Amino acid sequence: MKTIAWVALLWSGSVAIAADSALDHELALVLQAARFSGSAGLQLESRLGRPIDRTLADLGRLLFFDKILNLHSDNSCAGCHAPEAGFGDTQSIAIGVQNNNVVGPHRSGPRNQRRTPMLINDAFFPKLMWNGRFFVPSGDPFDNAQGFLFPPPEGTTRFPPHDPVIRHLLAAQGQLPPTELTEAAGFTGTRRTLGAQFDPFDDGLGTAVPPPDASGSRNEPIRQVVLRRLNDSAPYRSLFARSFPSVARGQPIDFSMVGLALAEFQFTLVFANAPIDRLARGERGAMTDGQKRGALLFFGEARCVTCHAVSGNSNEMFSDFTNRRIGVPQLAPEFGVGKGNVIFDGPRQNEDYGAEQISNRPEDRYKFRTSPLRNVALQPAFFHDGAFTQLEHAIAHHLNPAVSARLYSPALAGVARDLIRPTSPVLPLLLDLDPLLANSRPLTLRQFWDLVEFVRDGLLDARAKSEHLCRLIPDSLPSGMSPPLFEGCPERGRNALDAALPDVMNH
Ligand code: HEC
Ligand code: HEC
Structure with a gap:
């Protein structure tokens, strides 16, 4: 009896080892062919050409959490880019100004247009925003030899080639959010120029949004008001003085400094050491067999990697950073007081035309940037409008967009109550779907769940989980204002970035 058991054990053990190494071997070849090194995240400082500046990053962290950048002091970057969700949204569609000071499932207030993307690893993204x-x-966010391109009014002139100061895409981007009326600046005083339909949003909070300048844009006038707030704050002046000699000499804080600090904070948010990276770097046992089988599908038969790319300018971020049409159902909040403060596209103002909004080309309608997939399991909702709240449903959508979109019901998908409304017609969404979606063979149920396991766990860097990122919430802010309530961060963090960073960065 005993011997039989022993033999059985030995036999099953060796079969398992054989199967295991066959799987490992196959995956190693596939990763090699895809030129996936698993070390992209380790190269941040070498690509920056310098170490991260901890002092500047800590200033960026304070600005990120502080309502001082928002004219009405009712939101901050962290209100939408929440630490409990990889510095992404806690909602399907972002809620900006006039919120209830809660960050989490119970956040309420007028909705904007799209879901807030996670900021972790965005140092490596060559294109930002849902429509890029x-x-x-x-093609390289660390290289400003050709400058950075933004839509008007920034256009091609604000961030020119070889600028000695604004050298990374994020340092440019950091100069934009405070100018957004719906996200940060608010509407008070905008009635005359925006028309009567925006009356309801006059929040009566006092600080007027400055009128547009000669070019018709409000961005620069808003920046000037924000700068006045910062320059009037003694604590901020001394914090900026630590990083910028001109401020130490008594010169004013300028907006490029704000952008630089916010970018530096985001450089500390690189979490690209997932099981797939560790395996690619030779750590046997980094992935479960299910994750490995899922990875083989992702890079092979299921053809996910054709769009969720890892080579070249994708910087191993699992996106080709190209706008594509994959027929995601469209959610749009109702426009009106306390409901939604963005007017959507289409005859019934309930559609999002995506990339067409920028290119004005009808063929770009409903196209959105391929989502970078690292750490996607941290998100409470998926796609540009958070139409799905379960990762497996978002993946299943790709396998049969027509069926998925036709059967889609916001209520069954579990989105927030105010987003449960009749959706726009499905048929136009499904015309001319991206050809790269087609042609994949149907997966078996087991293959499907392997794929889910890989995307959920194989791409997750455990250091990006909420218990770590919540520790970055400052206990107090230089403006004296208090941070909002972060529902997903019950034990709020320590005050110094350095206290939290060794654990967050050096695991
Ligand atoms: C009202 C919520 C809100 C606030 C406040 C906000 N953001 Fe965002 N952020 C968004 C949304 C929504 C997008 C995507 C917008 C789109 O694609 O149209 C975004 C996009 C970004 C991106 C691009 C990410 C990517 O994957 O392309 C960066 C970087 C960013 N925000 C940084 C910031 C910073 C820094 C602040 C504070 C100064 C800030 N945001 C404030 C909602 C917000
Ligand atoms: C034709 C290109 C293409 C292919 C192939 C593709 N995707 Fe996508 N994927 C996209 C685009 C585009 C989006 C974003 C769409 C949107 O938000 O409207 C996306 C979004 C996602 C999301 C949601 C991420 C988020 O942040 O919300 C997941 C998960 C995902 N894809 C997984 C997969 C998997 C797994 C496969 C293989 C079965 C796959 N994709 C194949 C283009 C593609």
Whole structure:
């Protein structure tokens, strides 16, 4: 009896080892063919050409959490880019100004247009935003030899080639959010120029949004008001003085400094050491067999990697950073007081035309940037409008977009109550779907769940989980204002970035 058991054990053990190494071997070849090194995240400082500046990053962290950048002091970057969700949204569609000071499932207030993307690893993204409208022509976010391109009014002039100061795409991007009326600046005083339909949003909070300048844009006038707030703050002046000699000499804080600090904070948010990276770097046992089988599908038969790319300018971020049409159902909040403060596209103002908004080309309608997939399991909702709240449903959508979109119901998908409304017609969404979606063979149920396991766990860097990122919430802010309530961060963090960073960065 005993011997039989022993033999059985030995036999099953060796079969398992054989199967295991066959799987490992196959995956190693596939990763090699895809030129996936698993070390992209380790190269941040070498690509920056310098170490991260901890002092500047800590200033960026304070600005990120502080309502001082928002004219009405009712939101901050962190209100939408929440630490409990990889510095992404806690909602399907972002809620900006006039919120209830809660960050989490119970956040309420007028909705904007799209879901807030996670900021972790965005140092490596060559195109920002759901339609890639902020981008770097060289394809390398660390290279400003061709400048950075933004839609008007910034256009091609604000961030010119070889600028000695604004050298990374994020340092340029950081100059934009405070100018957004719906996200940060608010509407008070905008009635005359925006028309009567915006009356309801006059929040009566006092600080008027400055009128547009001669070019018709409000961006620069808003920046000037924000700068006045910062320059009036003694604590901020001394913090900026630590990083910028001109401020130490008594010169004013300028907006490029704000952008630089916010970018530096985001450089500390690189979490690209997932099981797939560790395996690619030779760590046997980094992945479960299910994750490995899922990875083989992702890079092989299921053809996910054709769009969720890892080579070249994708910087191993699992996106080709190209706008594509994959027929995601469209959610749009109702426009009106406390409901939604963005007017959507289409005859019934309930559609999002995506990339067409920038290119004005009808063929770009409903196209959105291929989502970078690292750490996607941290998100409470998926796609540009958070139409799905379960990762497996978002993946299943790709396998049969027509069926998925036709059967889609916001209520069954589990989105927030105010987003449960009749959706726009499905048929136009499904015309001319991206050809790269087609042709994949149907997966078996087991293959499907392997694929889910890989995307959920194989791409997750455990250091990006909420218990770590919540520790970056400052206990107090230089403006004296208090941070909002972060529902997903019950134990709020320590005050110094350095106290939290060794654990967050050096695991
Ligand atoms: C009202 C919520 C809100 C606030 C406040 C906000 N953001 Fe965002 N952020 C978004 C949304 C939504 C997008 C995507 C917008 C789109 O694609 O149209 C975004 C996009 C970004 C991106 C591009 C990410 C990517 O994957 O392309 C960066 C970087 C960013 N925000 C940084 C910031 C910083 C820094 C602040 C504070 C100064 C800030 N945001 C404030 C909602 C917000
Ligand atoms: C034709 C290109 C293409 C292919 C092939 C593709 N995707 Fe996508 N994927 C996209 C685009 C585009 C989006 C964003 C769409 C949107 O938000 O409207 C996306 C979004 C996602 C998301 C949601 C991420 C988020 O942040 O919300 C997941 C998960 C995902 N894809 C997984 C997969 C998997 C797994 C496969 C292989 C079965 C796959 N994709 C194949 C283009 C593609």
